[in-house]
Amino acid sequence: MEYARYIFGVGKKLRRHVFTRMARLRADCSDCVIHDLSVAQLDLLMSVRGQGEVSLSGLAALLGVSPPSASVMVEKLVERGLLIRERSTTDRRKVMIRVSPGESERLDRIEQQVLATFVELVEEVGMETAARWAEVLRQVEQVLRRCEEGERGRQKGEQP
Secondary structure: OHHHHHHHHHHHHHHHHHHHHHHHHHHOOOOOOOOOOOHHHHHHHHHHHHHOOEEHHHHHHHHOOOHHHHHHHHHHHHHOOOEEEEEOOOOOOOEEEEEOOOHHHHHHHHHHHHHHHHHHHHHHHOHHHHHHHHHHHHHHHHHHHHHHHHHHHHHOOOOO
């Protein structure tokens, strides 16, 4: 329990640190795309960018939100010209989402600025500690992947 509490607390501090840096980035960037985006909207944009093209249901699963919630968030970003939402050419039932042309370059710059926060942390803790941190995160990622697979199996009615 002690380790769980500590990890949770540091995770919250790390999240706050990144969000504070993002807020500062947004405030310093009055003419750029993220000036008036929420962190959730920016996360959605970066997720779509990372996938290249993603179905609406796939995006909802990726973000851990319901498809209707993802749809509302996507629609607001489509209205602003940041995303394109269109029917799949291979399956007309699917709605596919992708970043609007020209926005990827801006998102690349934003990502570089956000990653600078982590570069600073890596430099501060040192490469050896950062390598151990990355190894622990790989293991956590594997556990989370198994949890997600188990959750999907339970949703489909499979036995654990």
